[in-house]
Amino acid sequence: MPVSVEKIQEELGVFGVSFEDEDVSEKLVELCSLHRLTEEKLVCEWMAYSTTRNVQLTVSNLCSMENEVLNKKNLRRPNVKKEKHCGSWDINSIQELIEVETEEENLLDSYSTPAKGSQKRILSTPENPQSKRVPSMTRSPHLLFSPATFSPSATPSQKYSSRSNRGEIVTSFGETQGTSWSGGSAVGSRIEELGEALKNHFHIEELTSVSFPAQETVTVLGQIGCDSNGKLNSKSVILEGDREHSSGMQVPVDLSELKEYSLFPGQVVVMEGTNSTGRKFVTSKLYEGVPLPFYQPNIDPEDCSQQMIITACGPFTTSDTITYDALKDLVDVINRDRPDVCILLGPFLDSKHEQVENLQLTITFEEVFKSCLKMIIEGTRSSGSHLVFVPSVRDAHHDPVYPQPPFSCYETAKEDKQRVHFVADPCTLSVNGVAVGFTSTDLLFHMGAEEISSGSAGAPDRFSRILKHILTQRSYYPLYPPHEEINIDYEAHYNYAIMPVTPDVFIIPSELRFFIKDISGSICINPGRLTKGTVGGTYARFLVKKETTGTAERKSPCISAQVVKI
Numbered sequence: 126m127p128v129s130v131e132k133i134q135e136e137l138g139v140f141g142v143s144f145e146d147e148d149v150s151e152k153l154v155e156l157c158s159l160h161r162l163t164e165e166k167l168v169c170e171w172m173a174y175s176t177t178r179n180v181q182l183t184v185s186n187l188c189s190m191e192n193e194v195l196n197k198k199n200l201r202r203p204n205v206k207k208e209k210h211c212g213s214w215d216i217n218s219i220q221e222l223i224e225v226e227t228e229e230e231n232l233l234d235s236y237s238t239p240a241k242g243s244q245k246r247i248l249s250t251p252e253n254p255q256s257k258r259v260p261s262m263t264r265s266p267h268l269l270f271s272p273a274t275f276s277p278s279a280t281p282s283q284k285y286s287s288r289s290n291r292g293e294i295v296t297s298f299g300e301t302q303g304t305s306w307s308g309g310s311a312v313g314s315r316i317e318e319l320g321e322a323l324k325n326h327f328h329i330e331e332l333t334s335v336s337f338p339a340q341e342t343v344t345v346l347g348q349i350g351c352d353s354n355g356k357l358n359s360k361s362v363i364l365e366g367d368r369e370h371s372s373g374m375q376v377p378v379d380l381s382e383l384k385e386y387s388l389f390p391g392q393v394v395v396m397e398g399t400n401s402t403g404r405k406f407v408t409s410k411l412y413e414g415v416p417l418p419f420y421q422p423n424i425d426p427e428d429c430s431q432q433m434i435i436t437a438c439g440p441f442t443t444s445d446t447i448t449y450d451a452l453k454d455l456v457d458v459i460n461r462d463r464p465d466v467c468i469l470l471g472p473f474l475d476s477k478h479e480q481v482e483n484l485q486l487t488i489t490f491e492e493v494f495k496s497c498l499k500m501i502i503e504g505t506r507s508s509g510s511h512l513v514f515v516p517s518v519r520d521a522h523h524d525p526v527y528p529q530p531p532f533s534c535y536e537t538a539k540e541d542k543q544r545v546h547f548v549a550d551p552c553t554l555s556v557n558g559v560a561v562g563f564t565s566t567d568l569l570f571h572m573g574a575e576e577i578s579s580g581s582a583g584a585p586d587r588f589s590r591i592l593k594h595i596l597t598q599r600s601y602y603p604l605y606p607p608h609e610e611i612n613i614d615y616e617a618h619y620n621y622a623i624m625p626v627t628p629d630v631f632i633i634p635s636e637l638r639f640f641i642k643d644i645s646g647s648i649c650i651n652p653g654r655l656t657k658g659t660v661g662g663t664y665a666r667f668l669v670k671k672e673t674t675g676t677a678e679r680k681s682p683c684i685s686a687q688v689v690k691i
Contacts, residue, residue: 128157129164136168137182144182152187160195170194192372282443284659285450290690295663298641298648299685315619316367319393319414319599320346326415329395335366335376338403345406346370348605349392352377357390357577364396364406376400379407385580386411387590389572391605392598413583414597416645419679420560420626422671429671431684432557435459435510436468437655437664437691438565438634439517440475441497444658447480449497451655451691455664456504458691463508464666466556470565470634471517473497481521490522491534498535502545511544515552517565518611526612527566527602528621551601551622558671559682562628564601569635569651571608588651592633592644599624629682630669639663639688648683661691 133153137143144150157167174190175182294301323346324332333343347364351357362378365371378396380386388394398408441452459467474493480486486493502512516529524530531547548554551564572591584590595603601622607613631649639653652665667686672679 128154130154132164133157133168136165137171140168140172142172142182146184148184149182149187152184156187156191156195160191160199162195192368196372196374282446282448282450282659284445285443285656285661288661291454291661293690294687295690296639296641296688297686298643298667299683301685301687313368315600315623316346316348316393317369320367320395322415323393323395323412327395327412329412332367332370332395334371334374335364335406336371336374336400336403338400340399340401342397342399342409344395344397346395347393349388349390349394350375350605351390357388357575359577359579362388362577364394376404376406379405380579382407382409383411383579385578385582387576387578387582387584387594389576389591389594389604391603392594414594414599416596416647417599417624417627419629419646420555420558422555422558424558424671429558431668431670432465432559433462433666433668434466434468434556434561434630435462435464435664435666436470436563436632436650436652438470438652439472439519440478440654440656441473442475442478443656443660444478447474447478447486447493449500451661452497452501454661454691455655456501458664459505459510460508462666464510466511466513467505468513468515468554468561468563468632469501470515470550470563470632471523472519472521472565473517474521476519476521476525478521494520494522494532495535498532502537502541506541509544511546513546513548513554515548515563515565516550518550526614526617527607528614528617549621553625553628556669559629559669560626561630561632561669562601562624563632565634566602566611567635567637568595568602568604569633569637571611572604573637574608575604588637588640589642589644592631592642592649595633596624596627596631596644596647630667632665639665641665641686641688643681646679646681648681648686650686650688652688655691663688663690665689 130150130153133150134143153167156162157164162170171182171187171190174180174194175186180186180189320332323329329344331344332346333339335345335347337343345364345366347366349357350363350365352361352363355361359380362380363375364378365375366373382398393414395412396406396408397410397412398406400406435458437455441455442449443451474490474497475481481490498514505512514532516523516532518525518527518529522534523532527550529550531549533547535547537545550566551562553560553562555561569588569591572594573587576587576591576594578587578590582590584593595601601624602611602613602618627645627647629647631644631647633649633651634654635651636654637651640649640651642649648667650665650667653663655662655664665686665688668684669682670684671682
């Protein structure tokens with residue numbers, strides 16, 4: 126049936142909306158015809174869109190509604206009638222019917238309350254079993270940190286105390302023989318930005334819409350996603366196109382022609398391939414991401430002295446008590462080795478600790494944290510080491526939204542103001558011209574649960590692939606949607622979680638096994654956790670010195686690194 130402008134005006138009149146612009150009239154008729162909507166249905170769509178956004182009826186706003194609402198609805202809902210089917214069935218019509226029925230089931234499920242213990246990802250390939258995580262002062266007389274004042278369990282952990290492997294070096298990097306380990310005292314525009322970098326690096330002339338029907342090979346830009354609530358697999362990959370070329374439309378991706386690939390949800394990619402029907406993109410080539418350049422500071426060569434850095438990640442107390450035995454030992458290590466910088470990443474009071482979860486402490490979480498900081502700062506004062514405190518989303522007293530602001534509840538004494546630094550998570554620091562990047566979030570674990578791959582994908586192991594993704598995606602948390610344990614403020618993420626440069630040293634603590642890896646010139650270190658359940662864990666130490674030679678080939682400023690048991 127032809128679209129009636131008069132009918133559209135009549136339907137709009139019910140809501141007290143009118144228009145006189147002829148361009149608006151033409152656009153309304155175009156939307157009805159293109160998206161197969163009745164006049165009544167189109168008006169309903171417009172009223173829902175305009176009411177929530179408080180916008181006027183203009184051609185520009187109609188175009189915005191088309192991009193944000195109608196195009197996506199068309200992709201999600203193929204034109205399949207749920208009536209008695211007459212004639213022959215083929216694989217395409219059967220698949221369309223399955224998709225429509227599945228979507229309607231999902232819609233009904235969204236109005237019901239899930240049973241206790243049910244998982245939100247049920248339409249999926251089988252999920253990996255959940256990690257069996259066990260969440261979690263110096264001995265000098267002047268340290269006033271008595272756990273008995275706030276914990277009913279002040280007995281030292283027997284397993285921790287009886288460990289026999291303290292100080293054992295468990296992995297190393299670089300030339301460590303004869304090294305003196307001591308120091309002195311001193312979501313949208315992101316696709317376009319990364320796409321522009323890929324386009325320039327690989328000299329790509331033209332990008333095409335992901336849904337454009339083409340028999341010949343075309344090149345498209347977009348973000349990897351999953352077609353259901355389940356884990357990503359080779360059959361569930363979709364590509365959400367950029368706004369400029371694809372208006373955010375999505376298309377399923379066929380990976381059968383790729384010999385090697387490594388993908389995760391949220392990854393921005395450029396693909397070459399064909400899309401003969403406009404409904405499935407068969408990719409034949411995947412362009413790797415491009416990392417940012419390394420930091421090039423303007424500093425005097427005489428100032429490029431060697432620096433020693435120690436880094437440790439919480440929990441700092443074993444899971445069976447809150448006596449901070451491991452942290453006391455770390456303070457002793459700092460006083461003994463006198464590192465130039467000590468980077469301590471939370472949690473300092475772990476929200477997953479049994480006594481915290483059960484509210485068994487006799488003082489507030491903030492008071493425990495302040496006592497903990499006082500013990501660290503006063504206990505290491507004689508070492509002269511700079512202390513860098515990094516929050517964690519598992520810190521019981523702090524804001525649990527990523528990215529996190531610095532700690533702000535501790536008043537630093539006058540003599541410590543120059544050496545104590547509270548920074549955000551994530552953060553990139555310059556240590557004598559060496560860029561050190563870090564985040565306390567267990568990104569390795571989160572991405573490892575979502576990444577899929579075929580072949581070697583340019584990296585020898587899973588950790589290396591994930592680390593390469595992080596560096597080439599230029600973000601301290603590129604996974605989208607995020608892991609269910611983390612809450613992300615995406616406006617803040619765009620402002621504070623994007624890497625300014627590729628770190629010379631990247632500290633990325635995880636529950637997974639510790640390591641030291643060279644990823645395209647960036648030394649990536651997982652120091653592990655200072656405690657693992659009821660036993661001691663590990664920390665890391667490394668030496669850095671910014672090279673000032675004029676050689677064309679870059680040399681890593683990380684001279685050597687070790688992971689050591691506490």
